[in-house]
Amino acid sequence: MKRTAKIGLLCILVITGASGSISLAQTGARxxxxxxxxxxxxxxVDSTFTVSIYVNTGGNxxxxxxxxxxxxxxxLxxxxxxAGKSFLQVWVNQPTYSNTAGTLKFQGAVPxxxxxxxxGLISTVTFRVKSVGNAVLKISDTSQVLLNDGKGTNILGQTTNGVYTxxxxxxxxxxxTSPTNPDQEKWYSAENVSFRWEALPEYQGFSYILDQDPTDAPDDISEGTRSGVQYKNLEDGVYYFHIKALRGGVWGGVTHYRVAVDSAPPAAFAIAISPSAYTSNRRPLLALETTDVTSGIDHYEIKIIPVTPQNTSQAESADRDAGTPFFIETVSxxxxxxxxxxxxxxxxxYDQAGNYYQATSRLTIANPIFEILRDRGIRLGGAFIVPWPYAWTILVIxxxxxSGFARTVWQWHREIEEQLRSGVHTHPSVVQKLDELRRKWGMGGNKKHFVFWALLFLVGFSLFTSASRAQTSGAAATNVSVQPPVITLFPNSISNDDILYIGGNASTPxxxxxxxxxxxDNGDTVSQNVATDKDGAWFFSFPGFLNSGRYIIWTQLKVNDEISPPSPRLDLVVAPTAVQIGTQRLSFQTLYLVLLVLFGALAAALGGFIVYHGYHFQTKKRRxxxxxxxxxxxxRRGFALIRRDIEMELATIHKAKLAKELSFEERLREEKLLKDLDMVSSYIGKEVWEIEKEESEL
Structure with a gap:
């Protein structure tokens, strides 16, 4: 059908001389x-009305x-x-409509x-009213008015919609009338709805019904002559109360009364803070978005409560000066x-019935770690500024x-290299054994063997070792005969680095x-007074920090000389998250940040030191x-030669011992040689040839 309509309209435009489409600006037409x-x-409701659609060609x-x-x-x-009485002489299609989609379409042309x-009348449409409310008959942006210029220029520049009550x-x-729902166009949160009607003397009875049909009528059975009724625990939605009166034995006309009930608050939502809830951006964006399935969202309100002392006094002073309300109505x-x-x-x-859902989020505006100020210097932590001359001086130092540390490391490496060039004979353990070898060898008198073997083990290696280790958190007040106020603001948690606040509503302004x-913990009690505003709202921020511990908080309302009984008590736990140093308070968050930076820097330095020197330690240790x-x-081989010499000398003494008795000096010499043989054997263990001999004997 749509394809046929387009083809038909195109044919009409060809017949009438249209061959293309250009913009209104190019033609200069009105x-x-x-x-x-x-x-x-x-x-x-249930009536009909007629709407006509017109075109003003603007002189074209x-x-x-x-x-x-x-x-x-x-x-509707x-x-x-x-299509009767329309100036359009040729219809591409008869006017079409959809009561499901809520659309109307007219397409036509003139030769x-x-x-x-x-x-110029395009067409007329008759509507029936289905329900109460506001209805907009809107002319869509896809509508066109084509100029008869041979080019099919769309000259539609303005549309006027219809708005109907x-x-x-x-x-x-x-x-x-309804005491609970006096305005038929508004939504109310009360689940119990009452109706009142006039009961004239001539009325013999009434028949009424409550349902969700706007044009329904009650039956002809009388409900009595009372002049009011109440319906309890209605579910959310739109209802219609229908009533008629019996007079002179005849039922009269029906009166319809609309009530809209929405007792549920909007859907729960969280405050979206951009760029984040912990930021250095001093103008964060707070996005508020939720839905209400029954009456819809009416508006949002917001209040930003400082919990640090310096900001608390500034904000309260600003609010008093500006005369701002407790909550500010805003858009997201x-x-x-x-x-x-x-x-x-x-x-x-808030929804349209006045119900509201309240969301709370903690926002922290923090100083950036550092900021570069072009003409001033570097600001650290937002606390102090290091001017450029001092900053450059610190960098040079x-x-x-x-550079000094690098030079020291370089000297260490030079010493290592020097030891490697000098050889391992300078190592203490090697020097000790060499001295013992020289001494024993000297006893044998054969110096040239010592020189030969000493030259064999002079190898250039040395040792350098280095090790380092690094290691690195309200109460409501009520009144007496005056109803107690309701607490609507009370922090879920608080630390001894936060300001306590409390707020709510009272029935008396x-x-x-x-x-x-x-x-x-110690029974100390303090009290503070705060005034309610013209709407009964009240809010108070305590002037200082609280010590960590457990507290209870309650309120009373004072109206003139009358004081209400105490409100229900609320428990409060103040967590320790700050350190008191004299008159200064250092939050654990700041302390942890400082320690983290220090330990992080130390760990990074030590880590680099360990990796660097550990690598060189392992390499040079192996060498x-x-x-x-x-x-x-x-x-060991040198000691082996000494042992052989000792064994040869002992063999000579043994032969002499067989021939004659040894002298005193020779016996002493034999004992000395045996001791030296045991000492040398402990150095070198068994020779290969001795092991082979033992194995052959087995």
């Missing part, structure tokens, strides 16, 4: 407009019109579109030379310039210190709320152990 009549109106000649309209299908229903008119019919029966996203500190952001989403805070092993092997 713009045309589409509008509906009547543009406004008030119509009752046009040859085709396409008008696309939308309407709310839950409130098309009874019949009619050459076209038409120029200020109020849809109400219930005027009372045909008793006049009805909300942004405001904030000082450094911590804040509780409290946001409320740092470079000098690092311009009264005094007395807030009591008692430390349950040194290899050299010592070779040196000890050479020394």
């Amino acid at each position: 713009s045309a407009s589409l509008f509906v009549a009547p543009p406004v109106g008030i119509f009752t 000649f046009i040859n085709a019109v396409e008008a696309n309209l939308t309407f709310p299908p839950d409130k 229903q098309v009874v019949s579109p009619t 050459n030379p076209g038409i120029s008119t200020e109020s 849809l109400t219930l019919p005027p009372p045909a029966g008793p006049v009805v 996203p909300y942004s405001r310039q904030l000082a450094i500190g911590r804040y509780d952001v409290v946001a409320r989403a 740092l470079v000098i210190v690092l 311009d009264a005094q709320v007395i807030i009591y805070l008692q430390n349950t 040194l152990l290899a050299g010592i092993q070779k040196a000890e092997e050479s020394i």
Whole structure:
């Protein structure tokens, strides 16, 4: 069908001389407009009304019109579109509509030379009113008015929509009012709904019903002559109360009364803070977004509560000076310039019945670790500024210190290299064995063997070792005969680095709320007074930090000389998250950050030191152990030669002993040689040839 419509319209444009489409600006023609009549109106449920769609060509000649309209299908229903009396002589298609999608469509054309008119009727549409509310008959942006210029230029420049108020019919029966829902157009949160109606003496009875049909009628059975009724625990939704009166044995007309009930708050939501809830950006964006399935979201309110002392006094002073309310109505996203500190952001989403959901989020505006100020220097932690001359001086000193350390490391390596060039014979363990070898060898008198073997194990290795180790958290007040106020603001948790705040609503404006805070550990109790505003709202931030511990808090309301009984007590635990140093307070968060930076820097330095020197230690250790092993092997062989010489000398003494008795000096010599033989054997163990001999004997 759509394809046929497009082909038909194209054929008409060809017949009338249209061959393309260009913009209105290129033609210099005045713009045309589409509008509906009547543009406004008030119509009752179940009635019908007619709307006409017109075109004003703006003094131009046009040859085709396409008008696309939308309407709310839950409130209006098309009874019949009619093409009668239209200036359009050729319809591409009969006017089409959809009561499901809420759409209307008209497409038509006129032959050459076209038409120029200020109020050319395109079509009329008859609607039936289905329900109460506001309905907009909107001309869509896809509509067109084509100029008869041979190019099919769309000259539509303006549209005028229709806005209609849809109400219930005027009372045909008793006049009805509702104490709980006085305005039929508004939503209310009360689940219990009551109705009242006039009971004239001539009325013999009433029949009534409550349902969700706007045009329903009660039956002809009388419910009695009472003048009111109450319905309890209604579910959320829109209801209609229908009533008629019996007079003179005849039932009269029906009165309809609309009530809208929404007792549920909007859906739970979280405050989205951009760039994050912990940021150095002093103008964060606070996004508030939720839904309400019944009556819809009406508006958002927000309050930013400082929990650091310096910001608390500034914010309260600013609010008093500006006369701002307790909560500020806002739209999402909300942004405001904030000082450094911590804040509780409290946001409320209200639906059209006045219900609200309250969300709270902690926002911390922190100083950046450092900022580069072009003409001033470097600001560290937002606390102090290092001017450029001092900054360059510190950098130069740092470079000098690092250069000195680098020079020391370089000297260490030079010493290592020097030891490697000198050889392993300078190593203490090797020197000790060499001295023993020289001494023993000297006893044998054979010096040239010593020189030969000593030259074999002179290998150049040395040892350098280095090791380092690094190691690296309210109460409500009520009144007496005056109803107690309700606490709506009280922190879920607090630390001894946060400011305690409490707030709520009271039934009496311009009264005094007395807030009591008692430390349950030592019994100390303090009290503070705060005034309620003209709406009964009150809010108070305590002037200083609380010590860590357990507290209870309660309130009373004072109106003139009357004081309410104490409100229910609320428990409060203040967690220790700050260190008191004299008159200064250092939060654990700051302390942890400083320690983390220090330990991180220390760990990084030590880690680099360990990795660097550990690598060189392992490399040079392997080289040194290899050299010592070779040196000890050479020394062992030297001791082996000494042992053979000792054994040969002992053999000579043994032969002499067989021939004659040894002299005293010879016996001493034999004993000395035997001791030396045991000592030398302990150095070198068994020779290979001795092991082979033992194995052959087995």
